Amino acid sequence: MSRRLVFALVLLCLVAGVVACYALLPKRYAQGERLNQTDIFWNEKEAFFFLSTSRIGKSANFLTDKLQRTRYGYLALMLDGRSQFYDQRMKAYRLTPYGELQTVALPEDATIVGNWALADGKLQLVPVENKYTHKQGFQWDGEKFIAVAAQPKPQVQGGSAKLSPDDADDDDDERDGGTLNRAARKMFKDAGWHYKDLVGFTGSDTQATLLMQLGKAAFDLRVTSFPQPALGNTAFDMLAFGTKSLQIAKSDQPETAQTLWSQNGWRAISKSEFEQMAKRTGPVVRAPVTIWIWLALLLFVTLLRFGAFGHWLLKLLGMKGRVLKNMATSYSFPPATAAQFPAMDMAALERYTREFESLGFVRLLDFSLVSNAANPIPSFCRLYAHTTYHCFGEISQLFPRGKAPLTLACSIQSVLQNGWSLTFSDRKPMAAGSLVRRKKALSVSMPGTNTSALLQAFLQMRDRVCQDLGISVVREDTLEAYIAKVQRGATEIREAVKEKNFATAVSHVYYRKLALLRTKEDYTWLGEYPKEAERRKQGFPAAARC
Numbered sequence: 001m002s003r004r005l006v007f008a009l010v011l012l013c014l015v016a017g018v019v020a021c022y023a024l025l026p027k028r029y030a031q032g033e034r035l036n037q038t039d040i041f042w043n044e045k046e047a048f049f050f051l052s053t054s055r056i057g058k059s060a061n062f063l064t065d066k067l068q069r070t071r072y073g074y075l076a077l078m079l080d081g082r083s084q085f086y087d088q089r090m091k092a093y094r095l096t097p098y099g100e101l102q103t104v105a106l107p108e109d110a111t112i113v114g115n116w117a118l119a120d121g122k123l124q125l126v127p128v129e130n131k132y133t134h135k136q137g138f139q140w141d142g143e144k145f146i147a148v149a150a151q152p153k154p155q156v157q158g159g160s161a162k163l164s165p166d167d168a169d170d171d172d173d174e175r176d177g178g179t180l181n182r183a184a185r186k187m188f189k190d191a192g193w194h195y196k197d198l199v200g201f202t203g204s205d206t207q208a209t210l211l212m213q214l215g216k217a218a219f220d221l222r223v224t225s226f227p228q229p230a231l232g233n234t235a236f237d238m239l240a241f242g243t244k245s246l247q248i249a250k251s252d253q254p255e256t257a258q259t260l261w262s263q264n265g266w267r268a269i270s271k272s273e274f275e276q277m278a279k280r281t282g283p284v285v286r287a288p289v290t291i292w293i294w295l296a297l298l299l300f301v302t303l304l305r306f307g308a309f310g311h312w313l314l315k316l317l318g319m320k321g322r323v324l325k326n327m328a329t330s331y332s333f334p335p336a337t338a339a340q341f342p343a344m345d346m347a348a349l350e351r352y353t354r355e356f357e358s359l360g361f362v363r364l365l366d367f368s369l370v371s372n373a374a375n376p377i378p379s380f381c382r383l384y385a386h387t388t389y390h391c392f393g394e395i396s397q398l399f400p401r402g403k404a405p406l407t408l409a410c411s412i413q414s415v416l417q418n419g420w421s422l423t424f425s426d427r428k429p430m431a432a433g434s435l436v437r438r439k440k441a442l443s444v445s446m447p448g449t450n451t452s453a454l455l456q457a458f459l460q461m462r463d464r465v466c467q468d469l470g471i472s473v474v475r476e477d478t479l480e481a482y483i484a485k486v487q488r489g490a491t492e493i494r495e496a497v498k499e500k501n502f503a504t505a506v507s508h509v510y511y512r513k514l515a516l517l518r519t520k521e522d523y524t525w526l527g528e529y530p531k532e533a534e535r536r537k538q539g540f541p542a543a544a545r546c
Contacts, residue, residue: 013021025028028276029055030266032087035243036334038198038261039112041123043191044215044330047095048104049142051246051261052112053085053259054334056238057269057277085278086332086372090174092145093260097214099250101258107147113133116180116195118187128153128480153476198243199335199366206244211251214284227261228339232324327383327497328371331482336368341380343399345408352381352410355451361386361393364479367394369486377401385477389415389459392482410451412458415485417471420529424458426451429523436493437525445523468533480542 013097037052090112092104114127114137124139129150137148180195188195196210210221222245249257269277286378313514340345340449357363361384369379384393409427416422420440437443444461446454466472474481 023063025063027058027059027061027271029054029057029269029271031269031274031277032239032264032266034239035246035261035263036088037112037201038243038246039116039268040196040198040210040212040221041188041193042095042195042214044213045097047212047214047219049093049246049248049260050112051091051093053089053091053261054332055089055277057085057087057274058230058266059084059274068082073261086370087277087280088332095219095248097217099217099253099256099258101248101260101286102347104145106145107136107138108139109134109136116184118186118191118193121191123193124148126151128478130480130484134499137320152442153478153480199337217331220249220251220254222247222249222257228342229264239263328373328376329371329494330490331486332370332372333365333367333481334370336366336380338366338370338380339518341378341397341399343492344380344397345405348408349382349395349397352451356384356393356395356410358372359386359452359455360388364482371490383479383482385482387477389455390475390477391458391462392477392485408456413454413485414462414480415474416466416469417474418469420469421485421489422458422462422465422472424454424461426454436497437527437529438492438496440529441489441492441525442527442529443499443525447523448529465529468536469529470536 016150021195033056034052034054034056035051037419040049041048042448057146064288083231090106090110092106094102096102111127112125113135115128117124119139122140122142124319125137126148127137135150137150138145139148169508178366182324194212206225206227208223208225210223212219212221213361223246226241226244228241243261243263245262246260247257248260249255251435296314318478338346353500364385367384369377369381375399379396379398384395385391386393391414393414394411395408396410396414398406400406409425411423411425411427414421424442425443425445426447426449427445442461442465444455444457449457
């Protein structure tokens, strides 16, 4: 035993020396900017361009850079030194018929998400009030943009609805949704305004042109995009895809092009600049598995020789803290396209899309869910809402770095009163999912079930839950409501993990790995619903409407 202990201590010193040498390697800091979305409005007198961008900062050393350029680039994410921060920013420009491009200041904390309208013929954006974020809208007064406070979401009473043909054109004002709702489209059209929404993630075309007429002057907005990455390219650079530049020029004078935005790549900054920017934007994001965890793993392998009990204690020790440290606390929702992900299952995506839309779901957004966790997994999500059944539908696929993509699948979700929620999915559950279960977040997995049957089963279960608990469905079907739901879920999951006994939780994960192979009992999670329903039944039953 003494020889083994001496060997372990010597090994510990050697590994600690390697770790210390690596920690002393000089780091380089850089920042870059990515264009997420551009909203354009114009009439005969003027045009406005609203650009939503993300400023990104990162740090690295020569080892991580070398690894990043090889097929083993994903290993760079395992090393401490790829810290990052993200900052959302807004820019605005005004274009006159004479070709003068002016930079226009926006109010502090301005957002591009909200309800566009015309106030006395002037452009206006009014955001929806949200307790999780405090954003301001803006209104053009003829010389500058003035701040507009967020407004509460209007309460819509249930009633009759008018159905429209599936082939109705937006120009006929038959459909709602998009950048402008049906009423706003008519308002803008009657006032002689035109609009265009450009997402920062484009398809296969690297060049596109938008013709804009301002009085007698014609302008071309040229959109240049990065080409799609070649198949098999494992390197992932957040500035190497999407929009490359936006330029505006008179149609008969292309040589006079003015640049609204261009992708200039990464710019080197000092450590002090990096730290100051990180403080302004929130906590710096760090790699999920640091070199200290590698040290713990190496010691674990060595000390395994001292017996199974010691092995179990070393593995369990500190796991809860590491899990909490690496969990997401918030998400961003940058727009995305399926073409951005070469490994996307396009056939399944098209099939799900047809099925959801045939069931009456309305598409809200295609996006990539990006967490502030240390190592966000690239993903694609197509979000739908059903305004009759008041639920969300998701079609999503994850693309873990260095691994095969997960199967594209769908889910249907509803937010209920008093903090309850219900989710049905056709994806097979994962064993580790038991770690993030919440008491009021009910979920059912039904692999292999078609979308129509999944919706019917979901509605039946939801009606039963509402009746048993005396609650109703939260009738909010907007993108803002979905974002608030996801942000709230991140906080609730973190609190649920804090309350868990990890000795029990980890053993349950391994039990589920075996149980999921034999039975489908773990395909359903009902949380405290059965207990609460029985309590109400015994004490004070009450009817409720869903």
